[in-house]
Amino acid sequence: GAVVSQHPSWVICKSGTSVKIECRSLDFQATTMFWYRQFPKQSLMLMATSNEGSKATYEQGVEKDKFLINHASLTLSTLTVTSAHPEDSSFYICSASPLRRDTQYFGPGTRLTVL
Amino acid sequence: QKEVEQDPGPLSVPEGAIVSLNCTYSNSAFQYFMWYRQYSRKGPELLMYTYSSGNKEDGRFTAQVDKSSKYISLFIRDSQPSDSATYLCAMTAGGAGSYQLTFGKGTKLSVIP
Numbered sequence: 001g002a003v004v005s006q007h008p009s010w011v012i013c014k015s016g017t018s019v020k021i022e023c024r025s026l027d028f029q030a031t032t033m034f035w036y037r038q039f040p041k042q043s044l045m046l047m048a049t050s051n052e053g054s055k056a057t058y059e060q061g062v063e064k065d066k067f068l069i070n071h072a073s074l075t076l077s078t079l080t081v082t083s084a085h086p087e088d089s090s091f092y093i094c095s096a097s098p099l100r101r102d103t104q105y106f107g108p109g110t111r112l113t114v115l
Numbered sequence: 116q117k118e119v120e121q122d123p124g125p126l127s128v129p130e131g132a133i134v135s136l137n138c139t140y141s142n143s144a145f146q147y148f149m150w151y152r153q154y155s156r157k158g159p160e161l162l163m164y165t166y167s168s169g170n171k172e173d174g175r176f177t178a179q180v181d182k183s184s185k186y187i188s189l190f191i192r193d194s195q196p197s198d199s200a201t202y203l204c205a206m207t208a209g210g211a212g213s214y215q216l217t218f219g220k221g222t223k224l225s226v227i228p
Binding site: 002004006034042043044046049091093095103104105106107108109111 | 156157158221
């Protein structure tokens, strides 16, 4: 149980284009989903917290107009990287928190490369 | 002082050894403690989840929490090459609206056959 999927697993795009990443909780409902990015050999950096049906809460230094988050249902959240640039190349990981549980289950991650 | 301190390693052990991984923290409000295993280019996988102080065992893995010392540990018995990964400790104060996890930097473990 507690499986979280992400799609796509990797994506290469040209600078200036937008990329959408999907995060799904497959066998549980998640009122809260989180988006992280991880640079090589570094730990996870929280980008934003997303609650179903409401606006995401972004961490300091994360541009909300660049990283658009939509949490339309209890099993799906999307992250759209708008006007991507090479410095946005990173490993993006989502996680989902089951109802009334103070833990998170992570997706497999999406590797984004912006050329 | 960072909220969670974790030695990044790397840590190399021979197959079959007992591995001890540790984190210290400064926020006394933390009540929920987790250990995640992350293989290269993969998302973290939840290994152990504990609440408050005490021990929890699951197969070859034992998690210990000492809230009085603000110290948590993960022990791996009979370590295998497949245990080679980065191990992240994480913790949260818990409760409604407090779902954010605070992570350690991760310890990279290599188990040598």
